[in-house]
Amino acid sequence: MNPLIVSSFTGVSCLGAGIEAWSTALAERRSGLRPCAFEDVAINTFIGEVAGLDRSPVRADLAAYDCRNNRLAAVGLKQDRFLEAVLDARERLGAGRIAVILGTSTSGVMQVERAYQRADPATGALPHFHYPETQNSYSLAAFVRRFLGLAGPAYVISTACSSSAKVFGGAARLIDAGLADAAVVGGVDSLCLTTLYGFRSLELLSDQACRPFDPDRNGISIGEGAGFALVTRAVGATARAAPHDAIALVGIGESSDAYHMSTPHPEGLGATLAMQRALASAGLAPAAIDYVNLHGTATRTNDVAEGRAVAGLFGRDVPCSATKGSTGHLLGAAGIAEAIITMLSLRNGWLPGTANSARVDRECVCRVLLEGEAARPRYALSNSFGFGGNNCSLVFGRI
Amino acid sequence: MRVYVDGIGLLGPGLDGWSQACAVFRGETAYAGGRTARPTVDLLPPAERRRCGDTVRLALHVGVEAVRASGADAAGLAAVFASSSGDGEVTHHICLALARAERDVSPTRFHNSVHNAPAGYWSIATESREPSTSLCAYEGSFAAGLLEAGLQVTAGQRPVLLVAYDAPYPAPLDVFYPMVGSFGVGLVLSPTARATSLGPLDLALADGGDETKLADPALESLRCGVAAARSLPLLAALARGEQSCTHLGYLPGASVVADAAPCAAIAKRSAG
Numbered sequence: 001m002n003p004l005i006v007s008s009f010t011g012v013s014c015l016g017a018g019i020e021a022w023s024t025a026l027a028e029r030r031s032g033l034r035p036c037a038f039e040d041v042a043i044n045t046f047i048g049e050v051a052g053l054d055r056s057p058v059r060a061d062l063a064a065y066d067c068r069n070n071r072l073a074a075v076g077l078k079q080d081r082f083l084e085a086v087l088d089a090r091e092r093l094g095a096g097r098i099a100v101i102l103g104t105s106t107s108g109v110m111q112v113e114r115a116y117q118r119a120d121p122a123t124g125a126l127p128h129f130h131y132p133e134t135q136n137s138y139s140l141a142a143f144v145r146r147f148l149g150l151a152g153p154a155y156v157i158s159t160a161c162s163s164s165a166k167v168f169g170g171a172a173r174l175i176d177a178g179l180a181d182a183a184v185v186g187g188v189d190s191l192c193l194t195t196l197y198g199f200r201s202l203e204l205l206s207d208q209a210c211r212p213f214d215p216d217r218n219g220i221s222i223g224e225g226a227g228f229a230l231v232t233r234a235v236g237a238t239a240r241a242a243p244h245d246a247i248a249l250v251g252i253g254e255s256s257d258a259y260h261m262s263t264p265h266p267e268g269l270g271a272t273l274a275m276q277r278a279l280a281s282a283g284l285a286p287a288a289i290d291y292v293n294l295h296g297t298a299t300r301t302n303d304v305a306e307g308r309a310v311a312g313l314f315g316r317d318v319p320c321s322a323t324k325g326s327t328g329h330l331l332g333a334a335g336i337a338e339a340i341i342t343m344l345s346l347r348n349g350w351l352p353g354t355a356n357s358a359r360v361d362r363e364c365v366c367r368v369l370l371e372g373e374a375a376r377p378r379y380a381l382s383n384s385f386g387f388g389g390n391n392c393s394l395v396f397g398r399i
Numbered sequence: 400m401r402v403y404v405d406g407i408g409l410l411g412p413g414l415d416g417w418s419q420a421c422a423v424f425r426g427e428t429a430y431a432g433g434r435t436a437r438p439t440v441d442l443l444p445p446a447e448r449r450r451c452g453d454t455v456r457l458a459l460h461v462g463v464e465a466v467r468a469s470g471a472d473a474a475g476l477a478a479v480f481a482s483s484s485g486d487g488e489v490t491h492h493i494c495l496a497l498a499r500a501e502r503d504v505s506p507t508r509f510h511n512s513v514h515n516a517p518a519g520y521w522s523i524a525t526e527s528r529e530p531s532t533s534l535c536a537y538e539g540s541f542a543a544g545l546l547e548a549g550l551q552v553t554a555g556q557r558p559v560l561l562v563a564y565d566a567p568y569p570a571p572l573d574v575f576y577p578m579v580g581s582f583g584v585g586l587v588l589s590p591t592a593r594a595t596s597l598g599p600l601d602l603a604l605a606d607g608g609d610e611t612k613l614a615d616p617a618l619e620s621l622r623c624g625v626a627a628a629r630s631l632p633l634l635a636a637l638a639r640g641e642q643s644c645t646h647l648g649y650l651p652g653a654s655v656v657a658d659a660a661p662c663a664a665i666a667k668r669s670a671g
């Protein structure tokens with residue numbers, strides 16, 4: 001693929017607002033996960049919550065879009081001078097030349113959850129809520145597009161936990177075809193009852209802060225967060241120098257498992273295909289990859305299958321880590337959150353460790369870093385796998 | 400960008416498959432409306448068939464019809480699924496469960512709640528490990544899907560299946576996003592022409608402007624009444640095989656324009 005320059009990126013999660021807060025927390029191997037005290041949820045689990053969203057309504061002129069998911073989006077857009085970077089690009093390129101491609105799994109579903117809880121007991125009728133602006137999957141991109149005053153192509157990708165990794169592919173195709181000069185990509189997913197009780201029903205929630213790749217791991221911890229990146233063409237006038245301008249997306253690979261709706265292929269067949277296709281798209285051999293940010297959900301099945309797939313392709317020496325012990329599983333925002341962590345590893349010269357995990361499961365076979373370490377990676381790969389067997393791997397590089 | 404249409408699947412109120420719909424679009428038979436026929440999912444293994452609901456069935460039904468018409472191997476196709484609405488039936492049942500004291504969400508319903516549930520079942524049914532995406536642009540979802548599928552065809556120089564579908568929400572959710580009926584369309588798009596291809600179809604992005612409407616008032620009501628039926632003017636143009644320029648509503652201030660050239664396949668068949 002033609003590399004996409006990442007000229008600015010930002011995120012908010014339980015690790016904090018902005019990439020410096022993330023860098024610090026990762027360097028200190030700190031977990032943002034806490035015992036679940038979200039709303040009136042009675043589940044013995046840990047979550048990664050972003051504090052203060054209840055008190056942060058969205059901008060008054062966009063009040064119809066007000067919901068936890070869009071609040072989280074607004075907080076994210078205001079970090080790291082990302083808003084300024086987009087407005088600068090809008091000034092130079094024109095609002096119609098900047099696309100908005102975002103991922104979310106549940107968008108503002110909490111609005112409809114609340115409506116059902118307040119349904120009229122006699123008729124079942126629901127109190128009013130703003131459906132298109134909050135619950136509809138597209139509501140996130142509609143909100144961000146208006147928040148940023150952009151008018152280019154836009155849509156939401158919703159492929160569960162790979163959603164906000166795949167957004168880079170959509171943006172690359174639009175830019176390559178000349179339908180946009182730049183794109184705001186990313187994803188947002190917020191805590192809600194659907195995912196907490198849904199994952200409980202699948203018996204996939206850990207009763208502790210999740211421990212990816214640990215032999216004693218027993219499930220996931222759900223988190224929430226937002227992440228955004230401004231991507232532009234690699235050549236020509238649109239790739240203006242910026243603080244992170246040396247980082248680019250150089251490869252993307254996507255695949256389907258064709259196996260099961262909520263269990264990964266046991267040998268990681270789909271995962272292997274996604275990673276192979278990402279390497280082919282980057283024109284790189286496996287040996288060129290210096291770091292792998294694992295999907296690493298801390299379920300029994302994911303980590304074994306992914307570990308085998310990674311070791312099968314890259315051997316047992318390439319350093320890998322799973323950062324969901326720090327952030328929780330951001331579901332529809334996991335792809336962008338881990339893309340950001342991968343880009344930070346390139347920028348900071350630091351490979352994060354695997355927070356909460358004490359040992360590495362020997363069945364998982366790849367080389368999992370429990371502690372972070374200094375390194376100078378040139379190329380790094382990030383994995384995102386979702387329900388429905390939907391896989392996406394991204395390769396970032398310093399170019 | 401230029402693509403060819405190798406196969407079409409269609410299921411909507413009074414539109415039961417592409418051949419029957421073609422006769423309606425060409426004015427050979429009158430559009431009678433009615434209910435959407437029940438989709439078939441003989442492709443799915445029995446375990447998955449039991450687990451999936453009507454919305455997934457709708458998407459798979461039109462995907463199968465399109466792929467069979469194209470003669471392509473489903474396992475080799477990348478797929479783009481576009482829906483303005485996801486699966487209202489699943490959302491309804493999960494929210495009902497969450498409103499009860501026990502909050503006992505069904506695990507099957509939960510994994511069916513993802514927007515990419517049809518894509519997941521499609522991949523299992525066809526044993527396709529090719530990439531698939533599932534997107535939403537609210538009422539412009541068909542146009543967004545067509546644009547993305549077209550980009551995938553031209554960027555990857557490979558055939559791509561596009562499936563756009565929407566099914567009405569159950570009460571009490573229906574008042575927030577009313578739909579007149581279920582509608583699904585499948586298109587196999589490819590970079591090169593075959594003897595049976597329709598098109599070529601040139602896709603472009605344009606500033607706003609009026610959407611192309613349908614002359615038949617009943618079909619026009621259907622077009623306006625369910626987002627996936629925004630595809631109807633393009634389908635009608637393809638059925639007639641004439642030179643046409645269709646404006647498909649995408650986003651506020653943006654539309655996708657599909658220029659269809661006279662279809663060689665139809666001309667040949669008429670001559671024969």
